Amino acid sequence: MHASRNQPFRLYRLDRLSAVAAWVGLSGLLLAGCGGNSSDDAAPMSRVAAVKARPGGVDPSKMCGTFYPADRAPSLKLPPLEAARPGESVPAVPRNRWVWINLWATWCGPCRREMPLIESWRAQLGREGVAVDVWYVSVDEDRELLSKFLRQNPKVATGTSLRLTSMQALDPWLRQYGLDATQAIPIHLIVGPGGQVRCSHVGELRESDYPLMRELLR
Numbered sequence: 001m002h003a004s005r006n007q008p009f010r011l012y013r014l015d016r017l018s019a020v021a022a023w024v025g026l027s028g029l030l031l032a033g034c035g036g037n038s039s040d041d042a043a044p045m046s047r048v049a050a051v052k053a054r055p056g057g058v059d060p061s062k063m064c065g066t067f068y069p070a071d072r073a074p075s076l077k078l079p080p081l082e083a084a085r086p087g088e089s090v091p092a093v094p095r096n097r098w099v100w101i102n103l104w105a106t107w108c109g110p111c112r113r114e115m116p117l118i119e120s121w122r123a124q125l126g127r128e129g130v131a132v133d134v135w136y137v138s139v140d141e142d143r144e145l146l147s148k149f150l151r152q153n154p155k156v157a158t159g160t161s162l163r164l165t166s167m168q169a170l171d172p173w174l175r176q177y178g179l180d181a182t183q184a185i186p187i188h189l190i191v192g193p194g195g196q197v198r199c200s201h202v203g204e205l206r207e208s209d210y211p212l213m214r215e216l217l218r
Contacts, residue, residue, distance in 0.1 A: 058211050058212060058215040059212070059215075060199070060212045060213070060215040060216035061199075062212055063199070063201055063209050063212035063213065063216065064190075064199035064200060064201055064216070065178065065179070065200050065201055065202050066177060066178030066179075066199070066200045067198070067199050068196070068197060068198050068199070070192065070196070070198070073192065073196035073197055073198050074176060074177065074196065074197050075195055075196055075197075076093060076099075076189070076191045076195050076196065076197050077173070077176065078090075078093070078173075079164055079166065079169040079170060079173040080164070080165045080166045080169050081137065081162045081163065081164060081165060082143075082162065082163050082165050083161070083162060083163075084136075084138055084146055084147065084150060084157065084161040084162055084163045085147070085150055085161055086147070088161070090162060091160060093191070093195050094133060094193075095193060095194055095195060096131075096193055097131040097132065097133060097193055098130065098131065098132045098133070098190065098191065098192060098193060098217055099132070099133045099134075099135060099190075099191040099195075100118070100122070100132055100133065100134045100135065100188065100189075100190055100191070101135045101137055101188065101189040101190075101191065102115075102118060102134060102135065102136050102137065102186055102187075102188055103137050103139060103185050103186060103187040103188070103189075104136060104137070104138060104139070104157070104185055104186050105138055105139050105140050105185060106138070106140050106145065106146060106149045107140075108185050108186065110185075110186060110203075110204040111185055111186040111204075112153075112156055113204065114186060114204050114205050115136075115155075115156060115157065115158075116155075117205055117207065118134055118205070119134070119158065121210060121213060122134050124210075125213075125214065125217060128214070130214075130217050130218075132217065133159070133160065134159055134160065135159075135160045135162060136157035136158075136159070136160065136161045136162065137162045137163070137164060138157070138161070138162070138163045138164065139164050139167075139170070139185065140163065141167065143163065146163055174187075176197075177189060177197050177200045178200055179200055179202070183202045184202060184203060186202075186203065186204060186205075187200065187201070187202050188200065188201040188202075188205070190213075190216060190217075198216065199216055
């Protein structure tokens with residue numbers, strides 16, 4: 001199955017994740033954006049405001065479904081995770097570099113297709129003096145299926161590879177960052193040094209998005 005940028009993969013495939021389908025129905029299919037009562041919650045900056053804040057420059061908010069300026073960015077709170085590969089562990093969120101969280105699944109073609117692009121960007125950013133860790137977080141419910149897939153495809157989700165262990169936890173986690181359960185994967189969260197979420201992006205990345213990513217991480 002193929003999906004265009006305008007019609008990306010649904011976050012959940014009912015034929016593989018029937019249990020999640022019931023949960024999505026229970027939650028009303030649509031999550032409230034930027035919900036919660038935590039003191040870390042913060043309102044995103046509109047794209048118009050972001051353009052005004054960067055006169056004459058590249059506007060990175062054009063790549064972000066939700067863009068947070070540094071002084072209003074919510075803190076990253078991880079959902080329950082486990083290492084996707086045997087012998088590995090869930091790392092602590094580094095405080096001295098950017099973290100790029102990529103939400104994906106084995107059955108998502110666009111997710112797998114963009115991974116080489118993500119890795120090439122990570123390397124290019126490193127050459128430009130910007131340290132970025134990429135965390136691949138799978139939403140596959142079947143742990144063994146994911147483990148087998150990674151063994152058979154060693155170039156997929158290289159580096160830090162994790163799996164979400166509770167679909168029930170996904171709902172409130174996404175809601176903190178302006179996302180909802182009807183949106184598609186891949187989903188990208190860009191976390192700044194210090195552990196604050198600066199940007200969320202839904203859908204497959206394109207080569208032309210690199211200048212926006214570079215400006216976001218400047």
